[in-house]
Amino acid sequence: MIPSKLGERLEKLGLSESIYEQRTRKCILSRTDMEMEKVPWYESAYFLPDDFHKKDSFVFDPVSLVPCLALDAKKEDKILDICAAPGTKTFIISFLTRNEAYIIANDISRLRVKRLKGIVNKYDLSAEVLNMSGRKIAGSFNKIILDAPCSGEGMVNKNKKLFDHWSEKRIRMIAKKQKKLIAHAFELLEWGGTLVYSTCTFSTEENEGVVDFLLSKYKDAKLADIDVNIVHTQGLIDWDGKKYDNSLAKCFRIYPQHNNTSGFFVAKISKGE
Ligand SMILES: C[S@@+](CC[C@H](N)C(=O)[O-])C[C@H]1O[C@@H](n2cnc3c(N)ncnc32)[C@H](O)[C@@H]1O
Incomplete structure (x- = not known):
């Protein structure tokens, strides 16, 4: 059962509870041409047909490509995937950098x-x-991805258990943790570097609220445009009486009905003037 409060919140975002019945598609990556349907937002990703046998392929929800493409990692970059397990984004970033980046x-x-x-x-x-709290990591990196622990509201057709734990109190608690993680991640970021923040949830407290907190705490944190061609809606700049920085509109809110994927939120932040 979907908690009634969650239903109300989804409705305010223009989402229906039926998103949780939706079947999401999966994909694989390949540099050689495959006779399969391409994922529109990344040329080397292919949707899996229903009869596909897994073999040794790494199979994932194609929405996971978006934060990794937004990071725009190069082989010479020093990259930190701060909340990396079980490893989908690490796998994708390795692929994108031809397994040559650190x-x-x-x-x-x-x-x-x-x-x-x-x-x-x-x-x-x-x-x-590494196996430690992301808040204990030291050093400096020019590309950081924070695929944050979240309430998981966007994980459609996967984990009905999320409803057992869902509450607004829990969302507020997770948002506090996310703010600590994003602030530390930004401290580790080199001048001119890029931090991508992503979640698989719809709640503004865990998305725009966290990024807006970062922008107001660090004057050298700026939102950047995300150059990924996927259907989405803009990040929200006001919600439930709260006003966020106008640049939050640069974030991507990807809803299940947009591309037949899980729901996702992505923000690309740069450190500079
Ligand atoms: C959304 S999942 C990450 C998924 C992963 N990026 C992927 O693509 O496979 C969030 C992860 O954050 C981890 N986590 C929670 N708190 C953390 C912290 N303080 N430091 C580092 N990792 C943390 C959780 O264990 C969980 O694996």
Whole structure:
């Protein structure tokens, strides 16, 4: 059962509860041409047909490409994937950089890090795995992805259990944690660098609210345009009586009905003048 308060909040965003019945499509990456339908927002990604046998392919929701493409990682970059387990974004960023970039892939959960290590080893990714709180990481990086722990409202057709734990109180608690993580991530970011913040939830408290907090805390934090050709709506600049910075409109809100994927939020932040 969808909590009635969640239903009301979805309705205010123009979303119907039927999103949770939607089947999402999955994809794989390949540099060689495949006789399969291409994912419109990335030329080397292909939708899986229903009869596809997994073999050794890494299969994922194609919406996960968006934060990784927004990061625009290059092989010479020093990349931090601060909440990396089980490793989907690490895998994609490795692919995008032809496995030549130096990636630190970290996660706080010992159990989930086991899965992350499994993926890094299986696909021989150019990533070093760490297992600590992201808030304890030291050093400096010019590309950071914070795919944050969140309330998961956008994980359609996957995890009905999320409704058992859903509450506005929990959202506020998670948003506090996200603010601490994003502030630390921004401190680790080099001048001129890029930080991508993403979640798989719809709640503004965990999305625009967190990014707006960062913009007001750090005057050198600026939102950048996301150059990914996927159907989306803009980030919100006011919600429920709260007013966010106008530049929040540069964020992407990707809803399940837009592209047959899970719901996602992506913000691209740069550090500079
Ligand atoms: C949305 S999931 C990340 C998914 C991952 N990026 C991927 O693409 O496979 C959020 C992750 O944040 C981790 N996490 C929660 N709090 C953390 C913290 N303080 N530091 C680092 N990781 C944390 C959780 O263990 C969880 O694996």
